[in-house]
Ligand SMILES: [Zn+2]
């Protein structure tokens with residue numbers, strides 16, 4: 001069956017669609033432009049760097065409400081290209097290979113981190129614009145790969161928010177405040193929030209506060225990529 005599927009849908013590079021000789025995610029040229037999140041990094045938000053307390057200055061001064069946010073890849077080069085195609089170029093079909101890529105690259109994280117998967121949802125307005133919610137697609141495919149439950153009804157975005165790009169940190173926090181609603185079903189549960197890119201963490205932090213206010217015990221964040229701080 002697998003062989004037959006490969007004949008019909010041969011594996012292709014997630015960044016440029018070049019057909020691959022076998023199973024894989026990137027063609028050779030794009031692979032050269034894939035950057036993994038360097039180690040060491042902050043033990044709370046995975047910001048690259050060697051910090052004396054193992055926590056970056058930002059997590060030291062404002063401890064985030066989540067337990068751990070992790071992304072295996074940097075949002076740059078071929079990874080940024082693949083995510084752009086997935087989000088803005090009508091390529092919902094990339095959800096499956098990108099979820100496999102995330103599961104493969106973050107194997108150790110998923111071994112250590114418990115909890116059901118909850119996609120970080122888009123607001124319905126943006127959903128209508130795009131026709132699909134990339135975090136939900138990614139979360140559902142990730143659940144299938146990892147054989148973990150996915151609860152996309154546990155968290156809803158009730159208010160549209162401005163795009164976070166170009167906003168200051170305080171403006172980002174204010175922008176997302178009160179944007180989410182969490183189901184009472186999260187009470188007593190551990191949750192892994194799934195999204196495509198982690199930027200400053202404002203959205204993830206607000207979603208975490210909402211889940212915790214509804215009774216979630218611990219919240220972890222996983223994203224495919226992490227925006228580089230100097231590019232924000
Ligand atoms: Zn490629």
Ligand SMILES: [Zn+2]
Nearest residue numbers: 042045056059
């Ligand atoms: Zn940090």
